[in-house]
Amino acid sequence: MSASWRTVPMPPRVAELPRNSAGRPVPGNIAWHGVDDDGSILLTRSPELGxxxxxxxxxxxxxxxxxxxxxxxxxxxxxRRxxxxxxxYIATTEQLAFIGETNAAYYLEPPLxxxxxxxxxxVCPRLHAAGDRIEVCLTHTYTLAEDRITGMTPEGDLVRAKFRFGDPIARDLAVLEFYLAFPDAPERRSGPAWLLAQQPRHDGEHPTPER
Ligand SMILES: [Zn+2]
Ligand SMILES: [Zn+2]
Structure with a gap:
């Protein structure tokens, strides 16, 4: 079962996204490199974020x-959910999903x-290849933390630490890169089983019971 973005129907909102050169829709959180972009990391400072x-x-x-x-x-x-x-926007009345490794405590990719x-x-080849090791985490709400860079090892690797969201001390200590989402009261399902339960049932088929 090798589904592809060419054959899976796109939700209307996904069809409106910008495409890559092959015509594939590009998720909103993905970075784009401009023609004259040298790939360097841009650092700045503001009162709210440090x-x-x-x-x-x-x-x-x-x-x-x-x-x-x-x-x-x-x-x-x-x-902004x-x-x-x-x-x-994902309405507050709606359940949302995070996708990640089994039993992930937090997620680096935004809700869906x-x-x-x-x-x-x-359609995502990476998620598809991971099969059962990918979990869908369903929740109505989540709590944010800050993923900040505190320094660099002698080998040139970035050292990171988690801070409470809006922690005023963190603003002076470390450089904010991403927010981390910790789901409140998560319901977890294996990716393939959840997907199967989302799809319309046909006569004669028995959907796999969810865990
Ligand atoms: Zn960007
Ligand atoms: Zn969406």
Whole structure:
């Protein structure tokens, strides 16, 4: 079962997204590298965030880098409850989904509409390849924390630490890159089983019972 973005029907909101050169819709949280972009990390400072990483990319301009999140949109989607795929607001009355490894305590990718999560599970090669190791975490609300860079190892690797959301001390200590979402009262399902339960049933088929 190798579903592809070419054959899986796109939710209307996903069909409106900018595409890559092959015509594939690019998730809203993905970073784009412009023609004259040298890939360097841009640091700035503001009273609200303290030191933080910023980005000037524009969706639809340049080349999307699948697997790399734009820190600016990641933070905006996390704080404003906007979908990491289609970019639209997720109503507070709606359940939302995070996709990640089994029993993940927190998520680095923004929340998703349930229809967008089902689409992503079918067409994203990385999620597809991971099969049962991918979990869908359903929740109505989540709590944010800050993922900040505190320094660098002698080998040149970034050292990171988690801070409480809005922690005034953290602003002076470390550089904010992303927000982390900790789901409140999560319901967890294996990716393939949840996906199966989302799809319309046909006569004669017995859907796999959910755990
Ligand atoms: Zn960006
Ligand atoms: Zn969505």
């Amino acid at each position: 030191g933080h990483i910023t980005c000037r990319c524009t969706p639809g301009l340049g080349t999307p880098v699948f697997g790399e999140q734009c820190p600016v949109r990641q933070r905006e989607f996390m704080t 906007r979908c990491g795929l289609c970019t639209k 509409h349930l229809s967008c999560a089902a689409y992503a599970l079918q």
